[in-house]
Amino acid sequence: MNFDKTKALPPIRIVLVEDNEHDRIAFCRTFQSSGIDCKIAEYVRGEEALDAIRGNSPAFDIAVIDHGLPGMSGLELCKQLLAEQTFLPMLILTGKGSEQLAVEALKAGVDDYMIKDPEQHYLDFLPIVIPAVLQNHADRIARKKAEEALARAYDELEVRVEKRTAELAKTTEQLMLELDKRKCAEEEVRHLSRQLISATEEEKKRIARDLHDECGQVLTALHLGVESLYDSLPGGLTDQQGKCNELIGLIEELGDKARHISSELRPDMLDHLGLVPTLESYIEDFSERAGDLQINFQATGVKKRSGSEIEIVLYRILQEALNNIAKHAKAKHVSVLLTYSHPRLIFTIEDDGIGFWQRECSLSFPRKQQGIGLLGMRERVGSVGGSIDIRSGRGKGTFIRIEIPICSDKAGD
Ligand SMILES: Nc1ncnc2c1ncn2[C@@H]1O[C@H](COP(=O)(O)OP(=O)(O)O)[C@@H](O)[C@H]1O
Numbered sequence: 001m002n003f004d005k006t007k008a009l010p011p012i013r014i015v016l017v018e019d020n021e022h023d024r025i026a027f028c029r030t031f032q033s034s035g036i037d038c039k040i041a042e043y044v045r046g047e048e049a050l051d052a053i054r055g056n057s058p059a060f061d062i063a064v065i066d067h068g069l070p071g072m073s074g075l076e077l078c079k080q081l082l083a084e085q086t087f088l089p090m091l092i093l094t095g096k097g098s099e100q101l102a103v104e105a106l107k108a109g110v111d112d113y114m115i116k117d118p119e120q121h122y123l124d125f126l127p128i129v130i131p132a133v134l135q136n137h138a139d140r141i142a143r144k145k146a147e148e149a150l151a152r153a154y155d156e157l158e159v160r161v162e163k164r165t166a167e168l169a170k171t172t173e174q175l176m177l178e179l180d181k182r183k184c185a186e187e188e189v190r191h192l193s194r195q196l197i198s199a200t201e202e203e204k205k206r207i208a209r210d211l212h213d214e215c216g217q218v219l220t221a222l223h224l225g226v227e228s229l230y231d232s233l234p235g236g237l238t239d240q241q242g243k244c245n246e247l248i249g250l251i252e253e254l255g256d257k258a259r260h261i262s263s264e265l266r267p268d269m270l271d272h273l274g275l276v277p278t279l280e281s282y283i284e285d286f287s288e289r290a291g292d293l294q295i296n297f298q299a300t301g302v303k304k305r306s307g308s309e310i311e312i313v314l315y316r317i318l319q320e321a322l323n324n325i326a327k328h329a330k331a332k333h334v335s336v337l338l339t340y341s342h343p344r345l346i347f348t349i350e351d352d353g354i355g356f357w358q359r360e361c362s363l364s365f366p367r368k369q370q371g372i373g374l375l376g377m378r379e380r381v382g383s384v385g386g387s388i389d390i391r392s393g394r395g396k397g398t399f400i401r402i403e404i405p406i407c408s409d410k411a412g413d
């Protein structure tokens, strides 16, 4: 019900259960004179009132129930109505000295009580108490509805949270599976790349050996042949002698070139003398061919062999890095450092050249515009479980840092 005083209220529909006729009459008079618009349905017995309320005809806004009734008592009627969930606001009227009963009624869920005093002063309060009971009841119902809605929303939320948690758990599981698959795939790629690198190295080694052995033998035979031809020439044939000397010069040049190619393909030294002397020798040869470029090499703490796989990786990286510097960097100085710092080898190559904008070489560039040198470095380092960091910028030179984990019995002291 709406109790806004500014609006015209519909009449309050009161069911009055009272066996005392005088009291009923007094009740109705009180309301007539109070100015409160109401319709009062009067019952003498609780059972009659119960039937009327159950049938909802007429519909009621409040029940005012005297306790002392013939048949079922007022409190029994109240309890029955509460048990049947009629939700009808109830005011119980009790005799003087029955406060205990009032407490029981309130505990059972009756909205309010009034004590009927013999002087009937309680009647004066009825026009105030009844609207208050109605208002409180309406507030309680609204609060209950709000609490129920809140509980429903909370339950829904719990269900949604449970559902979402289950979905998340499923997604996490899928992600973990994906991650595992990815790790396996990466492991496979690393394995394949390692096999490819080692097959390539084997092939280079074979070509280098063939070049050295077979071409070497043929060139030696040619050298000896031309020399004996020279010796067999009769004196005075200076033209032919000159030709022979020219041929010997060409044969020696060819021999040097074959040796250079063979050593580029696979430096014998690496197998026989180890990494540091091979890097030194390579840098020395390179410096001779590279003109003004100054290359400084330093090795610290590298006392044992690092394993042929790691040694060839570092050798190839130096080859590629120095070739890049000669080809692209326009550098004046290069610093190459090899350091064993337990449990890893750290290899750095730094130049003071023009550098490059790293996105120029990133994967976002079309494949054909990318060189494979830097990519190959990454592949090689990855194949031995190492990491590589390449830093460059226009006009800032280029810095390459490689870290390779080493077994404790290798490389260091
Ligand atoms: N030290 C360097 N100084 C300047 N630019 C470099 C250097 N190293 C690499 N680059 C740049 O990175 C590019 C990719 O190098 P790389 O992968 O070795 O391919 P390529 O040498 O065949 O061009 C080079 O084309 C060059 O632009």
Ligand SMILES: [Mg+2]
Pocket: 320, 323, 324, 371, 372, 373, 374
């Ligand atoms: Mg290159």
